[in-house]
Amino acid sequence: MKALVYDGKLSIQQVPDPVPAQGEVLIKVRYSSICNTDLEIIQGYMGFKGILGHEFVGEVVTEKSRYVGKDVVGEINISCGHCYMCQTGRRSHCTNRSVLGIFEHAGTFADYVVLPEKNLHVVPPNVELPNAVFTEPLAAALEIFEQTKINPTDNVFIFGAGKLGLLIAQVFRLSGCEYTVFDINPFKVEFARGLGLPAKNLRTLLPDERAEICVDCTGSPDGIGVAMNHLRPRGKLILKTTVADPAKIDLNQIVVNELNIIGSRCGVFEPALSLLSQKLIDVEPLITKVFPFDKLEEAFKLAATPESIKVLIRH
Ligand SMILES: [Zn+2]
Ligand SMILES: [Zn+2]
Incomplete structure (x- = not known):
């Protein structure tokens, strides 16, 4: 598949398709967006190397998943479920966590991404797909x-x-x-x-x-x-x-x-989806531009300018 890889510089590369581990599903990314965190990573934040991106909406393609064929958004912290922090209801602070496109887990600026099924939330039918990428920042x-x-x-x-x-x-x-x-x-x-x-x-x-x-x-x-x-x-x-x-x-x-x-860092997705579904948060005007996937490098340049708000990628 094609992916935007950061290895000291950004480039679109051909990489192997990700393979879902136990409890994970394969998701075909439909839209993603560039976050300030992505811009900080390419300045050295977190020391991350690999496929960037954590704000996305995509379709589950793993046949055996209960979400197959559905459009989903995904929580970005991948937690172990059995450490002290997980056991005490603080999964986003899991001691063994990886973080989608930020720390030890390949991100969403790619044709496909894998995430644990438990991280996923189905997008309500009245939320347009480009607007659904705002779930994570909301x-x-x-x-x-x-x-x-x-x-x-x-x-x-x-x-x-x-x-x-x-x-x-x-x-x-x-x-x-x-x-x-x-x-x-x-x-x-x-x-x-x-x-x-x-x-x-x-x-x-x-x-x-x-x-x-x-x-x-x-x-x-x-x-x-x-x-x-x-x-x-x-x-x-x-x-x-x-x-x-x-x-x-x-x-x-x-x-x-x-x-x-x-x-203050990551939050819960259900209330965010609920606000989007009730049209209580205006996200459409925040979309500065939607780029096709192969113009991702250009999209990053625009996202770094002070006059851009949210730059989206159509996969
Ligand atoms: Zn973000
Ligand atoms: Zn844990």
Whole structure:
């Protein structure tokens, strides 16, 4: 099959078809999308070499699977099921895990991918396939609500109006909180406003303006410091950014202001699919461009530009 391989540089290569192990199924990828994590991996994050990609929708082709012929999305953490973390309901933190297209498991920028059947969720019929690729990042946005109590009376600052920030802002829109999205890029501010989100240029944020909850989804090493500077004492700082080159920050502020720091990664898929199915999250306008598979290298170039939101691949 054809696959986009990262081995220090990106190239489409002919590779052997993946073979499903026990409990796994073979999936023919229909659409995939480029995430900030993919862009960070090619900058050295995780030291991953191999087939990239973890946001996808595809059709199960393994005959003996109960999902055969169905369009599915898949949770990206491949867990063992028997370690302490798995046994205590923290499968995404499995000690023996691999992660689709990120750590020791070939990703979705390929004709086929394998995943455990238990990771799969059937796409509801009224969710269009290109929109279904947003399930994984939307689940990551919803994870914030799994992790911490958010009161409708809280005010919230969301830093970064990119791929993930625009989903996080839309989830907060449903929460009743007073929230504002900040970005330094005027294009992104306008874009967010076009979605009906209250967005402002970061440069207009005054040093003494603070929120109860600050979310960093800038994808930039400086994001955490900015978000921390605008958090009220005893507020919650939610960190979504992973970068190849981590920031150096002053931890004294955390002690003095008694800040709550919450690292936030992957979330559960069912609520994300439910929101997509109810059309409560606007994802279609976030699609900057859909590339055919053989233009994947070009797609990566566009995805790395500040004016692109979500770049999709049609397989
Ligand atoms: Zn992602
Ligand atoms: Zn485990």
